[in-house]
Amino acid sequence: MKLAADRVKACLRPSAFDDVNTVIANPDDEIYAYAIARLLVSCMDDASMLDKLARYEAERSAYFLKAEDPEVIAYIATAVGIDITAPDMSVKQYVSLVSRMREPPRWRLVNRDVLHGRVHCPPDDYAAILRERIRQVIRSQLPLVVPPGPVAVRLRTYAEEVSHAYREQIMEQYGEVSEGCFPPCIRAIIAAVTDGTNIPHTARFTLTAFLHTIGLDETAIVEVFARAPDFDIQRTMYQVEHISGSGGTEYTPPGCATLKTYGLCVNPDTFCKNTAHPLSYYKYRKKISGKKV
Known part of the structure; x- marks a missing residue:
């Protein structure tokens, strides 16, 4: 279980896989850790x-595929549904694969050779495309259903540990910001979103409720989240x-x-x-700065 938790913690680091040990001492342990890690994150509701x-x-x-024979890679x-021996692929498949890949200018259709509904893909591109397809397959299988019982209790204990580490990492990394009259907690969340870091649901709720209460309209709030790597316009709009x-209850931040x-x-200042609520902090800072609340 600990090996699986360490595996999940490794994915929290900004450099992710570059920081982990690439030596596999025991393949069986690796398989076990992978399976448990999937269950663990499924318990996190994030x-x-x-x-x-x-x-x-x-x-x-x-990383490990680089050492495999071309036949194995193919x-x-x-x-997973890709023919890497073909010189091109359909526009539909191509777009579905590259829509969330990094370095977007490189993968845009306007920057590719397209002929008769097929997108030319040089051999060098297929490594990145295959990696993205593997990501999609793994993500499509999550979250897993974790039935109640002793195993679920143990998993949730480790899930809480990972969640705490995740929150600490985000907020410590982006604490040094300047956002005028906003309290430090709100400034840190905004900085994390702007920097392209995924933030936990509790942070999303806090930021949305705070911005709504101080007067931002829904469109402006959605725009704050637009730079997040997992940004989904429909889901974000629904949450906002x-x-x-819209559901009959108007929420305020915790x-x-x-x-x-x-x-x-x-970073409490x-x-x-002198305050016990982010909104009280906001009003107080605006008051002493001579700004109208």
């Missing part, structure tokens, strides 16, 4: 963790509308005590000592 693990495992697979590619009151339990209270 889509960003599912995305991170899928990307990490895809990068890990791509076989694996065929198993729901938190903003108080400071709750934010501490979430691991979202970072002297003004935090």
Whole structure:
């Protein structure tokens, strides 16, 4: 179980797979850790963790595939639905594969050779395309259903440990920001989103509720999340509308005590000592700065 938890923690690092030991001492342990890691992230109720693990495992697979014979690589590619021996692929398949790949200018159709509905793919491109396809396959299988019982209890214990490490990593890494009258916790969340870092659901809720309460409209709030690597316009709009009151309940951000339990209270300053809620902090800072609330 610990090996699986360490595997999930490894996917949290910005450099992800580059930092892990590439030596496999015991293949059986690796298989076990992979299976348990999938169950572990499925207990976390956080889509960003599912995305991170899928990307990490895809990068890990791509690394080890480099040492395989071309025939083995072609076989694996065929198993996941890609013919890497072909000089091109259909536009439909190509777009579905590259839509979430990094270095977007390189993969845009306008920068590719397209003829008769086929996109030319040089051999060098197929390594990245295969890695992305593996990521998609792994992600499509998550989350797994974890039935209640002793195993689920143990998994959730490790899941909470990983969740705490994830929250600490995000907030410590992006704590040093400047956002005017916003409290430090809100500034840190905005900085993380702007930098392209996936943030936990509790952070998304806090930021959305805070921005809505101080007067931002739904479109403006959605735009804040637009740079997130797992940005989905429909899902984000639904969440923003729901938190903003479309379901009949209008939410406000959690108080400071709750934010501490979430691991979202970072870099408290002297003004935090006089307030117990992000909105109180905001009003106080605006008041002393001479700005109208």
